[in-house]
Amino acid sequence: MDVDTRLLRYFRTVAEEGNLSRAAERLFVSQPALTKQIRQLEARLGTRLFSRSKHGMALTGPGEALAAAVPAVLDAWDGARRAVRAAEAEASQVLRIGFLASAANEKTQPIIADFRERRPGWRVELRQASWGDPIAGLVSGEVDAAFLRLPFPRQDEFASAVLLTEPRCVAMAAGHPLAQRESLRFADLLDEPFVAAPGAAGAFRDHWVAADARGGREVKVGAVTEHPDDWLAAIANGDGIALAPASAARYYARPDIAYRDLDGVEPTTVALVWPRQTPIPAPLADFIAAARAHAD
Numbered sequence: 001m002d003v004d005t006r007l008l009r010y011f012r013t014v015a016e017e018g019n020l021s022r023a024a025e026r027l028f029v030s031q032p033a034l035t036k037q038i039r040q041l042e043a044r045l046g047t048r049l050f051s052r053s054k055h056g057m058a059l060t061g062p063g064e065a066l067a068a069a070v071p072a073v074l075d076a077w078d079g080a081r082r083a084v085r086a087a088e089a090e091a092s093q094v095l096r097i098g099f100l101a102s103a104a105n106e107k108t109q110p111i112i113a114d115f116r117e118r119r120p121g122w123r124v125e126l127r128q129a130s131w132g133d134p135i136a137g138l139v140s141g142e143v144d145a146a147f148l149r150l151p152f153p154r155q156d157e158f159a160s161a162v163l164l165t166e167p168r169c170v171a172m173a174a175g176h177p178l179a180q181r182e183s184l185r186f187a188d189l190l191d192e193p194f195v196a197a198p199g200a201a202g203a204f205r206d207h208w209v210a211a212d213a214r215g216g217r218e219v220k221v222g223a224v225t226e227h228p229d230d231w232l233a234a235i236a237n238g239d240g241i242a243l244a245p246a247s248a249a250r251y252y253a254r255p256d257i258a259y260r261d262l263d264g265v266e267p268t269t270v271a272l273v274w275p276r277q278t279p280i281p282a283p284l285a286d287f288i289a290a291a292r293a294h295a296d
Contacts (some may be wrong), residue, residue: 004117006035006037009027010027010034011049011066011259013027013056015063018057018058019056020056020057028153028200028201029200038252046122047062048060050063057094071175073085090281092122094122094124094125095122095123095144095287096126096137097126097146097147098126098147098148098248099128099146099147100129100131100149102248102252104294105247105251107163108147111287111294112290118290119283119286124287127143128227128271130146131197131198132197132201133196133200134148134149135148135154135273138158144274144283144287145287145288147273147275148160148269149204149269149271150268150270151207157206157276158273161292163270163291163295163296164269164295165267165269165270165271166245166267166268167246167262167268168243168245168266169245169248169249170259171243171244171257172188172257173235173238173256173257174256176241177236179258179260181260182261183262184260184261186264186265188265190217192220193220193223193240194221194240194242194243195218195225195239195240196209196222196242198226207268208242209245213265213266221240222234222239222240232252232254232257243262243265244259246259272287274288
């Protein structure tokens with residue numbers, strides 16, 4: 001009997017969280033879908049893995065046995081997959097780098113140029129990630145590393161190198177009443193609807209609605225988007241305002257959107273992020289070195 005590694009990852013997350021809703025949020029799946037996957041695993045193994053109650057999900061005896069064995073199984077598979085990806089990259093001389101929106105801003109091209117000097121004949125293929133699941137490519141192995149904004153889901157599972165920090169601003173429709181002002185305080189925005197990332201994005205979404213600066217007040221969500229074009233359209237259409245890195249005014253300038261300076265929120269940080277692994281493949285190590293050479 002073969003078991004999909006995805007089922008084992010789902011099982012491990014539920015075991016770690018002890019709660020279906022938290023596990024579903026961490027995995028970017030719906031709770032009903034996660035329940036179905038856990039039941040499928042139990043059916044394949046012919047035993048109950050969890051005792052379910054209003055207090056959460058507790059491991060049964062067989063569940064505890066599986067929980068003890070799963071890390072080694074998944075680590076072995078991840079190692080094999082990384083080895084395949086590394087061999088593929090070596091053969092094609094292509095390093096795949098994920099990114100969100102403006103990647104590492106103006107540092108992106110110098111980092112890539114530096115990498116090419118370190119590794120002649122190689123090229124970098126950039127792949128855009130969704131705000132709804134910014135680490136998808138890293139988890140699946142589709143990218144070797146990624147330029148991400150901190151924080152992001154499951155951040156402690158990855159290695160990273162901070163590249164730059166910049167202020168956050170607020171983006172709004174050009175005709176919005178607040179656009180008449182040159183700068184704003186976050187307190188001015190608490191009653192405004194926001195264009196937000198999907199709830200499953202967890203810490204990433206919270207950062208971009210400034211959950212920590214709201215004094216416990218819930219955010220009003222006017223629209224949910226996962227990609228820059230949709231985000232810009234929602235703002236321009238007046239569906240809501242949004243927090244943005246200050247560089248967005250350069251990279252996403254539009255006559256129907258106003259960007260204003262903002263006080264009362266922490267800055268945003270860009271980092272190069274990669275899976276924890278030993279040893280780091282030589283091409284990836286060169287890219288990390290190039291990124292660090294251009295860090296602030």
